[in-house]
Amino acid sequence: MKRPQSIELLPQLIESLIGDARETFLLFVDLCGSAEYKLNCTTQGLPDITWMLRQMIFLQRTAALVKQYNGIVVKTIGDELFAYFETTIHPEQVLNCALDLIHNFENWKAYQGKSKLEAKISIDLGLTYNGSIQSSVPFDPIGSAVDRCARLNAVAQNNEIVFSEDFLAAVEAKLSPQSFKSKYGFKARSRNLKGLGKTKFYSILAKQE
Amino acid sequence: MDHKYKISFRIGDASFDLESTDLDWLENKEKDYVTKLLDKGGKIVKPAERNDHLQSTFRSQKLTIKEFYKNYIKANKITARPDLVVFFVYYLERILKKEVIKASDVIQCFADISYPNYNKLNVPDLLTQAKRKALLKYVNNFWSLTITGEDFVLNTILDKVQ
Numbered sequence: 001m002k003r004p005q006s007i008e009l010l011p012q013l014i015e016s017l018i019g020d021a022r023e024t025f026l027l028f029v030d031l032c033g034s035a036e037y038k039l040n041c042t043t044q045g046l047p048d049i050t051w052m053l054r055q056m057i058f059l060q061r062t063a064a065l066v067k068q069y070n071g072i073v074v075k076t077i078g079d080e081l082f083a084y085f086e087t088t089i090h091p092e093q094v095l096n097c098a099l100d101l102i103h104n105f106e107n108w109k110a111y112q113g114k115s116k117l118e119a120k121i122s123i124d125l126g127l128t129y130n131g132s133i134q135s136s137v138p139f140d141p142i143g144s145a146v147d148r149c150a151r152l153n154a155v156a157q158n159n160e161i162v163f164s165e166d167f168l169a170a171v172e173a174k175l176s177p178q179s180f181k182s183k184y185g186f187k188a189r190s191r192n193l194k195g196l197g198k199t200k201f202y203s204i205l206a207k208q209e
Numbered sequence: 210m211d212h213k214y215k216i217s218f219r220i221g222d223a224s225f226d227l228e229s230t231d232l233d234w235l236e237n238k239e240k241d242y243v244t245k246l247l248d249k250g251g252k253i254v255k256p257a258e259r260n261d262h263l264q265s266t267f268r269s270q271k272l273t274i275k276e277f278y279k280n281y282i283k284a285n286k287i288t289a290r291p292d293l294v295v296f297f298v299y300y301l302e303r304i305l306k307k308e309v310i311k312a313s314d315v316i317q318c319f320a321d322i323s324y325p326n327y328n329k330l331n332v333p334d335l336l337t338q339a340k341r342k343a344l345l346k347y348v349n350n351f352w353s354l355t356i357t358g359e360d361f362v363l364n365t366i367l368d369k370v371q
Contacts, residue, residue, distance in 0.1 A: 016213065068356050100355045103346040138217060138226050179308050185349035206348060 020130035024084040024141055025094045025123065025167070027071065028153040029101055031058045031079040032118040040114065055079050058117055062101055069097035074140050080153075084128070084141050091170040094123055095184070095204075098161045102206040120156035121206075123163040124149035125170050151193040152201055159207040162189075168202055218243065267304045274300060278322045285365050290330070291338035292361075293319075298336075298345055298354055299362040309351040312336060 038051045062081050063073045071083045071094075085094050098121045105117035126145020132138065148164060156162045163186075171180055180186075190200045214235050216227045225242050229235045267277070274297075282296050297318040301307045307314065312333045319327035336352055339345045344358035354362075 065356070096353075096356075099346055099348055100357075103340070103355060104343055104357075106343070107341045138215075183309055183349065183351060204348070206346075 017129065020139075021127060022139075023087045023126065024128050024145075025087060025089065025091065025125050025170075026128070026141060026146055026149040027066065027083045027085065027094065027098065028122045028149050029062050029066075029081045029083070029098075030120050030153055030156075031055060032120055032158045034079040037115060054111060054115060054117070057111075058105070058119075061104060062119070065101055065104060066097060069093055069100075071097060072139070074137060084139075087125070087170075090174060091125070091167065092175060094167075095161070095163070095171070098123060099204075099206050102159050102161070106207065118158045120153060120158055121161045122149050122153035122156055123161065123167050124152065125164065125166045148193070148196055148199070151196060151199075155191050155193070155201075156203070157205075159205060161204045161206050162201050163203075164199075164201055272300075272304060274318050274321045277304065281366050287365065290335045291342070291344075294332065294335045295339050295344045295354070295358050296362055298339075298352055299359065302354055303359075310353060311351065315352070 034051070034055060037054065040046075041048070041051045058079070059076050059081055063076075063083075066073055066081070066083045069085070070089055071085045073081065073083045075082055085097075101121060102119050105111070105119065108117055111117045124145045126143060126148070128141035128143040128145060130139050131142030132140035145164075145166070152162045152164065168186075184204050186202045186204045188200065188202055190198055193199045213228060213230050214232050216235060216239050218225050218227075218239065223246050225246075227235055227238050227242070229238075272280075277296075277300050282293065287293060287296060294315055297315050298310055300318065301310050301314055315336065316327065316330070316332050319330060319332070324330075336345060336347070339358070340347055342357075343355055344361055345352055346355050
């Protein structure tokens, strides 16, 4: 994004930064156990391409599925993918995208046992601003909802989807709380999250053995 | 400084972003690109719209499971049982708008179409086979379609329609 460089243009700069804000559904998808997998590859003397392929297949398939659900992939960060959805999309669709993502890697014959592909996912909703610093990314959400979503991802377990109270409120605005609860069977939890204090959130174990 | 205007347009898989301080130029370009997109792809139908169109057709026809089976499953020569259960889950979820789907609901579909020896079928196993193909998902003891499963059903039906 091209921004004015002269100090006289500071008010316009601030206006352009603050003005480019929107409510979005946020999605962090993380590949579980990739650091351990890389270490195993190194220990066993396997070439780097082994873990690279695994990680890239994960990221590419995840990005493709997010796009199928009309999500917008912002970037990948190592073995993690960050995407957002416009709030015109039904929140249940965002949740279904997350569930599909986890089920998508099930029974993947090339990756079984220790190399199994498993994801953990966090979903949030909130006001975000455009923090894009390059023209190839038109909107790169930044804001406290993004921070919280990233923190929630850190507490998620393998094959688990965690989401915030704000996201739950958005779902319950469209679906009755009883039907949502009976359909997905989520559990309430709370945890001290770094920089955010004690935070209540909800989790769904997406894959049942 | 002039205000900067931005337009992001997306239809199906195609998209473009425009940015300028000249609103007239931007509006003209937008019309140009939209026309080009539509000319290139003919009538672009988003998957969601395609789905809505089909579902409204189904609803307006007030399809029963027997009619759905006759017109869209049997007519498309779908005989493999794991595929059949995907169609049944589609019928229950998208046409009947059932909130939650259990294996017993799918067994009932087999019964309703008078499927031979339906009471001897291992439906949970058939559902699991469809899950292995990523056509169905199993969450909180309920079955539902994945987007791949939905595409499978819609593509099969649309192939027949076209």
